[in-house]
Amino acid sequence: MIIASLLDTDLYKFTMMQVVLHHFPAAEVEYRYKCRNPGIDLTPYVDEIRDEIAGLCRLRFSEQELAYLRKLRFIKSDFVDFLSLFHLQQKYITVEPSTANNGEIDIVVKGPWLHTILFEVPVLAIVNEVYFRATQITPDYAEGLKRLHSKMALIRDDAAMAGCKVADYGTRRRFSHAWHEEVIRALQKDFGQHLAGTSNVYFAMEYGLTPLGTMAHEYLQACQSLGPRLRDSQIFAFEMWAKEYRGDLGIALSDVYGMSAFLRDFDMYFCKLFDGARHDSGDPFDWGERLIKQFQDNRVDPTTKTLVFSDSLDFNKVTALYSRFKDRTRVAFGVGTNLTNDLGYQPLQIVMKMVRCNGQPVAKLSDTPGKNMCDDAAYVNYLRQVFEITSEA
Incomplete structure (x- = not known):
């Protein structure tokens, strides 16, 4: 199986x-x-x-x-x-x-x-x-390994990337379980300190890696129905998370209603309470700049917080993002499909x-067109109105 x-x-x-x-x-x-x-x-x-x-x-x-x-x-x-x-x-x-x-x-x-x-x-x-x-x-595993080692070298062999750490986020779109394990082995053997861990709990257990992850879109979406009122559903989700984990697992997901709506809710209390936020749609450079400014505007030192990037990353984008933000905040990267399903075939x-x-219908309003998924157009329009989202996504 x-x-x-x-x-x-x-x-x-x-x-x-x-x-x-x-x-x-x-x-x-x-x-x-x-x-x-x-x-x-x-x-x-x-x-x-x-x-x-x-x-x-x-x-x-x-x-x-x-x-x-x-x-x-x-x-x-x-x-x-x-x-x-x-x-x-x-x-x-x-x-x-x-x-x-x-x-x-x-x-x-x-x-x-x-x-x-x-x-x-x-x-x-x-x-x-x-x-x-x-x-x-007959999968071309040799080509997959060649590509993987080229990616690792891009970071490992560049002194400017000394502090850059990448995690495996590739379970759901991997080529196969066996290939996923081969990737984990190669990363552990040849990527050294640059391997932050994996989102996959089984491989974390088997290979002594750090398991990584906090919340996903479904959690904040469900709170649209479970919270006291729709406009406060994002705040409710963060507060219930803090109630459960008491400051642990403190990376908030920022793109269920788009970055502007996230920043309206992510006030001084949440800026101080959470360790950082995760990017999963829209322009990552713009997102990082806006989040750093949000911390500064709320009298929080951005260098004490973590920006996690996880949206369709490849290693070239990782190096560019690390170079932009490494001296201004803590940065972390989760690479999925480009890590576990890159053997030369279309994922x-x-x-x-x-x-x-x-x-009740629930939805996310992504900053990336095409990522939204809801079969109730009237509800999506209402959600846009409630969260003051004017752009089409």
């Missing part, structure tokens, strides 16, 4: 899941899958994807895995106790050819948030691996997004 461990996912799934267990255990949600590549026919693989998901739903956390989670300083014992009983359930997920007969497939996850939150990352990894093992029978741009919570 493609997924052999429930830890083979991103850390922020567990950090968000813990918040759900403690604060929103009754929330009901819906996720939908989308492939952004035009002309990709995935319908021949529907049965294989279903079989792999069936295997995923047979997995349980091992005692070794539970013990590892229990050692993480921010994971609480009652959450680990819950995970000891947990498994994903097939009744909450469907995989069907699209009714539009356009080669696309419809994957829908619907059920309690607490019992569905762990589907997204492994399901996307399954779709990727099923597709690539069918279309690339799949696939996502699975939350579209409803407790029966």
